[in-house]
Amino acid sequence: MTATHLGMPAFPAAAREAVRDDVLRANLRRATHTIRDKRARAVSELADWDRLRAAGKAVKDHTLRHLDHYLLRLEAAVTAAGGTVHWAADAAEANRIVTALVLATGEREVVKVKSMATQEIGLNEALEAAGIAAYETDLAELIVQMGHDRPSHILVPAIHLNRAEIREVFRTEMGRWGRPAPDGLGDDPRELAEAARLHLREKFLHAKVAVSGANFMVAETGTMVVFESEGNGRMCLTLPETLISVVGIEKVVPTFRDLEIFLQTLPRSSTAERMNPYTTMWTGLGPSKGADGDGPAAFHLVLLDNGRTDTLADEVGRQALRCIRCSACLNVCPVYERAGGHAYGSVYPGPIGAILSPQLRGTDEEIDASLPYASTLCGACYEVCPVAIDIPEVLLHLRERVAQGGPATREGIRVRIRPARGHTAERAALRAARLLLERPGALRAGERLLSRARRLRPRRLPGPGRAWTDSRELPRPPREPFRDWWARERGGRA
Amino acid sequence: MRAALFVTCVNDALYPRTGVAVVRLLERLGVDVDFPAAQSCCGQPQYNTGYRYESEPLLRRTARAFAGYPYVVAPSGSCVAMIREHYPRIGARAAAEGRGNELADLAAGLVPRVYELTEFLVDVLGVTDVGAYFPHTVTYHPSCHGLRALGLGDRPRRLLAAVRGLDLIELPGAEECCGFGGTFAVKNPDVSAAMGADKVRAARATGAEVLCGADNSCLAHLDGTLRRAGAPLRTLHIAEILASTDEAATTTEGKHPR
Secondary structure (H helix, E strand, C coil): CCHHHCCCCCHHHHHHHHHHCHHHHHHHHHHHHHHHHHHHHHHHCCCCHHHHHHHHHHHHHHHHHCHHHHHHHHHHHHHHCCCEEEEECCHHHHHHHHHHHHHHHCCCEEEECCCHHHHHCCHHHHHHHCCCEEEECCHHHHHHHHCCCCCCCCCCCCCCCCHHHHHHHHHHHHHHHCCCCCCCCCCCHHHHHHHHHHHHHHHHHHCCEEEECCCEEECCCCEEEEEECCCHHHHHHHCCCEEEEEEEHHHEECCHHHHHHHHHHHHHHHCCCCCCCEEEEEECCCCCCCCCCCCCCEEEEEEECCCHHHHHCCCCHHHHHHCCCCCHHHHHCHHHHHHCCHHHCCCCCHHHHHHHHHHHCCCCCHHHHHHHHCCCCCCHHHHHCCCCCCHHHHHHHHHHHHHCCEEEEECCEEEEECCCCCCHHHHHHHHHHHHHHCCHHHHHHHHHHHHHHHHCCCCCCCHHHHHHHCCCCCCCCCCCCHHHHHHHHCCCCC | CEEEECCCHHHHHCCHHHHHHHHHHHHHCCCEEECCCCCCCCCHHHHHHCCHHHHHHHHHHHHHHCCCCCCEEECCHHHHHHHHHHHHHHHHHHHHCCCCCHHHHHHHHHHHHEEEHHHHHHHHCCCCCCCCECCCEEEEECCHHHHHHCCCCCHHHHHHHCCECCEEECCCCCCCCCCCCCCHHHHCHHHHHHHHHHHHHHHHHCCCCEEEECCHHHHHHHHHHHHHCCCCCEEEEHHHHHHCCCCHHHCHHHHCCC
16 A cells, blocks of 8 residues: 555554553543444434445445446546546556646645545655645644654544644644744644644645545546535635545445435444534536636546455455445444554554455555454444444454465455465464364363363463463363263263 | 253363353253263364364364254353354355355254353243342453344343342443453453453452353453452353352352352
């Protein structure tokens, strides 16, 4: 995907750092529990939630099944409405297209609407390399960008920071990017938001080019849809002369009517809002065609694949493409709550990231091979997912690909993934276990051996066993295994 | 009524008292319990770590060991979820790989007969008051696979609430995972320990004497965490509480803390 995360340590090592950071853990716990509880209340208000969930799943599955058809319809509709459609097979191609489009305008600055797709391809870095400054305008993205930090959440990218930390970022960094923070800035959220508002207003009024993503694209009408809650996105989408939207191909829905489902499920799942605060929709250049300066005079849609077609080829894994990026799974995940978003080494953290990244990027990198194991399989993510992605099922499927190897599709070609390295001890243990578990006589002998050794009771185990005994006592072996009790007490009957 | 006990490998090797408790409880309720000795492990550790092929011989073994029994009862939501949720998938995948329908057929024959203990008590036997006596304060942690994969709902709580002398205290954040997660506990030990510490903190704050659960693997993790901290709270499988009676209060399984 992007070079930003390459060379990340595997998840367990990255998570270890996060777990030891008390401030981070407190920030995450407070934030995730607040959103989690609010979401549960907002969802429980709808009597037909289960049906909305099933409908959202069905629309997405149908669209993905006929993705080629709907993408071509979308292209025709966007073109008819005065837009230009570009196709990008991967991150590099998408970055090349956007960079060329911006350079062609003669501008060297762009304002950005919060977008996961442009983060996925590392667009800001690519633009910077071409001498183009990209300014994030979503409040949290602005904080992260100014703090030379990385987003740690899909919807709340600065969730790992508290307001005192945010004030520090504004005080020290805002001036380098444009209008500085006012003197004596406090850490009251209202004050912080006002400083960002004044800073960003300047950017909006200057910008000639904007870059966005989209939450949905309607095939029948060519309409793009952006959900946001600040209004900054709408500024970007309406004020500049040129608008470039980079959107993953899985974001298409067949008809305008399909939005009815997601207009209900997305806000409630993501921010626990009954109705989304700012929903911006535009169709090409609109009726004015940009002639009288109302809205952009040029609209470019860059359709991004970047591993999505390969993911679609996988019968179990393809359900990850239903994702509407609500982040309910992050907010409810006990592992995300402790490890934080950065440990996932991707712009897609949490449970959905653990199944998206190893599919979009492959499992060659250590971090990607470790992500399917970054879960207890507790199932809370599946329960809250508004498009019913069975995340535990996909995690298991990907664990199999890592541990056992198996078929996958890479750049359109069917390949066989070899089992990942570093699982040698695990495989040996499994072979040993199989010898016991396949022979009840041997199992019984092993259990008796364990019972005989019960007085040893080591407090700390060496080697891999340390992973258990560093934080926990070992179970105490019993005097005899159950099967011996049964043979003695009830044996005559069986 | 005849039922086979699927004690599970963890209980067989480490928590035989739970198996003994299930036998005494079911026999007290008039069930003719059998223990087919050919059983071993359901294959969950292998399957959940990514070794589907390693779990196949165990699917075969488990299905054959319990062939012919009208009911198969296991004191583990996790192992029952493995059978109910994943055996059919393992069978379907093998068939899709051109290896025939043997595993799919074995799974289909076994799945409808397998019950988690509290399911069997409430749904099949139709009892919530099992005649138990346990004069202690208890808080209950519903393990994830029982809660979400099997949808056990309030069955365990209803069973506990009907126990004479038992004072049931709600566990705040009960639905949150304890951090065990099978091999997760050793593959991601730091996150696992952090989750366990939070769960144990919540359980201790209830002031209960006993932290009860329906899965001994989760309880092994919590019990190990509690003992490392020197905490007085003890863990106990729900079967052992439900098996306790006035008379049994003085026998081994009622007396010894784990």
